[in-house]
Amino acid sequence: MYLQMGWRNIWRNPRRTIVIMTAVIIGVWAMIFLGALMRGISEQMVRNGITTLTGHIQVHHRGFRKDPVIENSIDKPEVVEAALSKILPQDARWTTRVRVDAIASNARHSGGATLVGIDPEREAEISFIGQAVTEGAYLKTGDTYGIIVGQALADKFETKLGRKLVMMSQDTKGDIASRAFRITGIFRAEMEATEKQFVFVTTGAARKMLKLGNEASEVSILLTDYKESDEVADALRGVLPSESYDVETWRELLPLVTAVLKIYDWFIYLWFLIIFIAMGFGIVNTILMAVFERIREFGLLKALGMKPWWIVKEVLAESFFLLILGMVVGNALGFLSIFALTDTGIDLSALSEGLEFAGMSRVIYPFVLITDIVAANLVVLILGLVVSIYPAVKAARFTPVKAMAHT
Amino acid sequence: MSIEIKMAWRNIWRNSRRSVLTILAIVFATMLLVFMLSFQFGSYDTMINTAVKIHTGHVQVQAEGYRDKMDTRLVVPDPGAVSGVIKNIPEIEAYTSRANAFSLVSSSDRTCGVLLTGIDPEREAKVSTLKKLVRRGEYLTREDTDMALVGELLARNLKVDIGDELVVLGQGRDGSVAASVLKVKGIFSSGEDKFDRNSVQMPLGYFQDVFSMRGAVHEVVALGSSLEDVKKIKKELGAGVRGMDSDGNLVILDWMELMPGIVQSIKLDLVSGLIMYVILIVVVAFSILNTFLMTIFERTREFGVLMAIGMTPGRLMKSLFLESVTITLVGIILGIISGGMITWYFQVHGILISGASELLRQYGLPERMYPQLSILSVSVGTGIVLIITILTAIYPVLKVRSLRPVEAMTAV
């Protein structure tokens, strides 16, 4: 009964109801839509980080990450491989890499780069490089002279497919090792920094150049579900002794991304709260107005023997309907906006260098996290009802005589 | 105080609860914007100043194309002539020359690829913060030849310390092999990982010998007293350099062109911030629209009387508008005061963004951030709130235009 009354009461002054509902609608829309955009940005950062040679878990020789030199290689990769085949879930994939800081040079230029020796078939299933070659061809197992470089590096070196590129680094004996490669492929990456940093050869070629046996720098693992990372990493730590091996998940491998995720988490909930406060003032004011112009009515109800609690419930019911209607439309608009952008995204290429600087992708796609949606709606509904208690209690406190005297 | 302002003021307090809530909403929005914008502007300032002081200076003279390719052969052939131009520009407070080359640097057991930079120790100290960043050992002097400053992370990777030798191998300006042995004199730390891992500084004169530069440099770096001078310096330097550079090979680049990443990321941050602020204020606007509407609709009879005694609708609208503007102004002023005070508190004490230090360092920002209260940071947010609120106030006021005295007086 009080629900029915609440519903009818909010339509006694439709203009006022629609105005405050608009505030709720815009607020909820802003929470959902902008929340999804922020999630989209951070989600893409994680994905970029993981596919850019990180994977979900990596195994290194102890100390390699602090001092990434060839001496810190995993000297018996077969031990790790045995551990992996025992522990990894069926559909997880992994690969080994040789990875070393090097100098790339040609006749005109020289500069630093990270030389990565990969197992072409396994690597293609794990990182971005398998699909990233836009010119020439991807590496083939056994290829000892081919090298794949990024578009940005090729531009900087004023070189192209088929040209020579000399790589220099330190071999296992501490001598300068140098080897000439031929550019057989050029890749593009989401980040220009990636295109500038990495050059790829086969593991065989890298080992030959650096005078390595079957040592490897790292093992990178990709799980089907990233949520299992911690669990699997723990299991690996149990088998691979910590005095010889470092097992780390992507959270530890990408501290920057992890920090961004944390900040975004914090920021999205702060945004929800701020938006709520902004509309909270309006909700209280509107309900107060609605209550005060009905003082006589409440007085009458009380004179008829209505309990104060019932009046509180009636006023809260009004607020409930306002909020629910606003939320339904706000959610709908939010999802519509998200849906409209799922294919095209928001193209920010005009600010590409700024995006690069901030570690963001050129196109932002909204990403819906169910917990955000639930949180946004709960914030609005619960806090909305909480602030409505004030006018509701006001209404319940009108004494019949005073209320009837009010004009 | 005129009767009209008095009337507006008293009308506001006829329903004090409602007005207080409305004013609070405006205070909230203004306060938040003053703080947020001060915070953003403060961090941009820090970011730009750190970057300018470590890397680019305000304006540079370079050979055309050098910025993108960093090709050793693209040089400023006669830095002395450029200094001659610089001396005639009063806005330039300090300047220096630098030369760079990618080189392979080896210690006894490690080799790394780095950006080796030749600097003029005395002039460099006035242009960049490098001298202050030296944490161990000493900064370079004019007399030094085969000495080097090494970034902290690089020193760790190379496993070198003060007094250790480094073998440098690179390519000279003429394409010849450039090789030398340098002694580590100092170790610096800027907090920016990429710089600390990737750079070695040595005296410019010796660099020019080793890399066969024949007196040439890659950058002439000028610093004015503040960012506001940049435009003027750029213009005058441009005019001067064109006069001496007959081939037209030299270009004048300001810090924004030298670090487009920073400029664009600031733009990105600012634009996304403004979008959020506008959305927020629109929500506030709809929250307070009801107040503005009600103050007008519940007084229809009163307006009828006012019109009957000869107040024109225009005058009535003006006085109602005055009322809404007064509410807005009260809210905005209180918002500026409270927002200013909060901001000022943090400007003095700093805000510790814990857990994000590594992230902030990449942008050249310290862990403790200081918002920067300025006329701009206060006026931008306040301006947005003012405009949107006033637009909100106009709609209900316009409703009065069609009011007729008789209908108004008989309205319920």
Next chain:
Amino acid sequence: MNIVECRDVKKIYRQGKVEVHALRGVNLSIQKGGFIALAGPSGSGKTTLLNIIGGLDYANSGSITLDGNIINEMSQSKLANLRLNNIGFVFQAYNLIPVLSALENVEFVMLLQGVPAAERRKRATTILDDVGLKDAYGRRPAELSGGQQQRVAVARAIVSNPLIVLADEPTANLDSKTGEGLMEMMREMNEKKDVTFIFSTHDRMVMDYARRLVYIRDGLVADEQE
């Protein structure tokens, strides 16, 4: 000389599909300095007639001349100006601006007319003294009794020496004693300041104060008494 001249004034209201003929052709001439009561039961059309004479409402046909100006052809803003300078109004209720004091309420009209502040103050205090509110300058309407409020309203209506004062049932919300006091005062002002008063009423007592009594019935002038 006739200050108000009504010729065949007709007014029809539409309420939904129903047409209400409020005035069916009123002819009325009022001379300067008069103290005239429009009498009749509620719904007779007397308020409508007052509103039309005062330029608050338009007639559907006929002509109304006020001091030589044909007012049914004037624009809204011209009418507002005419009301401001030439007509004083007193209503049954809700007469005063609640946020202004008695003195400020009286001053307000002069403010709209652009009278300088000092002059405003002087005239407002004088007129409030005249209507017997010497001690109530600073009080707001809520702090005044009903009779006092109506006195302020009369003071406001006559402060700028209008051609006519129109009062729509000024005593309707007052008890009879206070009502009589108000009528005394209005009569006194009429004589002292030579201001024409036209008021509507259905109260016998009020009619007795009138020097001329015009009966309105079913939208027509039914009878007249001097």
